[in-house]
Amino acid sequence: MSEMQGVLVIGGGIAGMQASLDLADQGFTVYLVERNPSIGGRMAQLDKTFPTLDCASCIMTPKMVDVGRHPNIKMLIYSEITKISRAGKKFKVKVLRKPRYVDETKCIGCGICAQHCPIEIPNEFDEGLGLRKAVYVPFPQAVPLIYTIDKDNCIECGLCEKVCGAEAVDPNQEPEEVELEVGAIIVATGYNLFDSRKKEEYGYGIYDNVITGLELERLLSASGPTGGHVLRPSDGKIPKKVAFLQCVGSRDEKVGNQYCSRVCCMYATKEAELVKEHVPGTETTIFYMDIRAFGKGYEEFYIRAEKEFGIKYVKGRVAEILEDTASKNLLIRAENIESGELIEEEVDMVILCAGLVPALTDEMRKILPLPIDDYGFITTAHPKIDPVSTSLKGVFTAGVAEGPKDIPDTVAQASAAAMKASIVAKG
Numbered sequence: 548m549s550e551m552q553g554v555l556v557i558g559g560g561i562a563g564m565q566a567s568l569d570l571a572d573q574g575f576t577v578y579l580v581e582r583n584p585s586i587g588g589r590m591a592q593l594d595k596t597f598p599t600l601d602c603a604s605c606i607m608t609p610k611m612v613d614v615g616r617h618p619n620i621k622m623l624i625y626s627e628i629t630k631i632s633r634a635g636k637k638f639k640v641k642v643l644r645k646p647r648y649v650d651e652t653k654c655i656g657c658g659i660c661a662q663h664c665p666i667e668i669p670n671e672f673d674e675g676l677g678l679r680k681a682v683y684v685p686f687p688q689a690v691p692l693i694y695t696i697d698k699d700n701c702i703e704c705g706l707c708e709k710v711c712g713a714e715a716v717d718p719n720q721e722p723e724e725v726e727l728e729v730g731a732i733i734v735a736t737g738y739n740l741f742d743s744r745k746k747e748e749y750g751y752g753i754y755d756n757v758i759t760g761l762e763l764e765r766l767l768s769a770s771g772p773t774g775g776h777v778l779r780p781s782d783g784k785i786p787k788k789v790a791f792l793q794c795v796g797s798r799d800e801k802v803g804n805q806y807c808s809r810v811c812c813m814y815a816t817k818e819a820e821l822v823k824e825h826v827p828g829t830e831t832t833i834f835y836m837d838i839r840a841f842g843k844g845y846e847e848f849y850i851r852a853e854k855e856f857g858i859k860y861v862k863g864r865v866a867e868i869l870e871d872t873a874s875k876n877l878l879i880r881a882e883n884i885e886s887g888e889l890i891e892e893e894v895d896m897v898i899l900c901a902g903l904v905p906a907l908t909d910e911m912r913k914i915l916p917l918p919i920d921d922y923g924f925i926t927t928a929h930p931k932i933d934p935v936s937t938s939l940k941g942v943f944t945a946g947v948a949e950g951p952k953d954i955p956d957t958v959a960q961a962s963a964a965a966m967k968a969s970i971v972a973k974g
């Protein structure tokens with residue numbers, strides 16, 4: 548039998564992590580490239596997960612640790628692919644390791660540097676609702692637990708270097724180029740949220756109390772910016788009436804996205820339940836087009852939300868949201884399309900259930916010419932009988948990079964992609 552080749556996995560979300568673990572457990576060397584300072588992807592930002600309401604980090608952190616400790620997984624974190632070329636049946640890959648300005652071999656993740664850093668800027672991991680220092684880890688369970696200096700915001704005061712007992716701070720660190728040779732590639736680059744600013748009628752980015760579902764996940768999270776308290780961004784008050792708007796940027800021809808994002812009905816239902824759990828007595832209304840509760844246990848979850856938790860579902864798209872400038876309350880104008888009734892309702896907070904858009908960039912497609920659909924999701928060799936191979940030989944895909952999906956489907960697809968990649972990479 549010929550020699551087993553390595554596999555490149557691009558993206559360290561739940562899809563990339565699962566594929567990496569499945570391949571590494573079979574003895575393949577896996578190169579996991581993640582552009583952010585930690586693996587984890589979007590799932591790391593979630594509070595609890597539907598339909599069982601498992602705490603996301605409780606089920607994810609052990610996997611992150613397994614990835615970090617696996618002897619067959621070489622993590623190239625805070626790194627970007629710069630070149631991929633074919634060499635016979637193999638691929639030659641160039642990866643740029645961005646400088647963290649902190650020596651990975653010395654940093655012990657103690658955080659003393661961040662305690663002394665005088666700079667505070669909005670934390671991307673908290674969707675801008677909380678603050679982080681210029682020397683930071685994105686979240687406490689980060690893997691690897693190594694600090695990164697964000698040079699764009701650093702004022703070079705030198706305090707972090709002075710207080711670091713491990714002498715890990717290295718302001719002169721340079722980018723490093725790594726060259727790899729692999730037999731197969733799995734692309735698991737995941738998603739971004741639809742930019743809700745494009746739906747001007749909802750006032751996102753203008754009205755303080757209009758936030759996205761991902762922002763609400765951070766407010767619900769015990770490790771989030773409010774310690775798990777659901778508070779209005781405008782005044783820190785506890786909301787008593789919260790409205791959720793479905794299909795923001797999904798199933799919407801006007802913004803060019805006709806597809807269903809598949810997770811928003813369920814995450815709105817989950818978040819409405821969680822808001823009620825956190826703030827008993829809160830009135831929650833979900834404005835929807837139809838409820839798509841397709842997964843195992845999802846329909847039951849939705850029925851329970853309505854019957855047991857008293858979440859109100861109104862079929863109808865919201866036409867516009869207006870803000871009362873004094874109270875910062877929001878006036879929702881909608882039509883209940885079942886009863887024909889015109890609705891004007893004042894609420895304390897609005898949650899926009901923004902759809903999922905692909906994170907795959909044009910730059911990445913210049914490096915690897917992946918076939919994509921009209922919306923930028925990767926197309927597979929056959930949507931039914933070969934849903935993980937791409938038309939590029941030896942290149943596979945998994946997770947939301949291929950199309951919107953929930954965590955169970957993402958994990959299943961990642962394992963399938965690992966299996967397909969192993970067939971090619973075993974030589």
Ligand SMILES: Cc1cc2nc3c(=O)[nH]c(=O)nc-3n(C[C@H](O)[C@H](O)[C@H](O)COP(=O)(O)OP(=O)(O)OC[C@H]3O[C@@H](n4cnc5c(N)ncnc54)[C@H](O)[C@@H]3O)c2cc1C
Pocket residue numbers: 557558559560561562563580581582583586587588589590593595596597598626627628735736737738739740760761764810814817906907911945946947948952953954955957
């Ligand atoms: C508000 C909200 C709530 C949700 N709640 C649930 C829930 O309760 N239950 C559930 O089943 N699903 C839920 N989901 C869906 C869930 O988030 C996804 O199914 C899951 O995160 C998909 O994982 P992924 O690995 O495909 O993508 P991602 O999590 O997006 O991971 C992709 C990774 O790839 C990295 N990356 C991207 N481009 C590159 C590149 N060029 N080079 C290197 N790295 C790159 C990214 O930085 C990221 O780490 C929710 C979604 C939202 C928006």
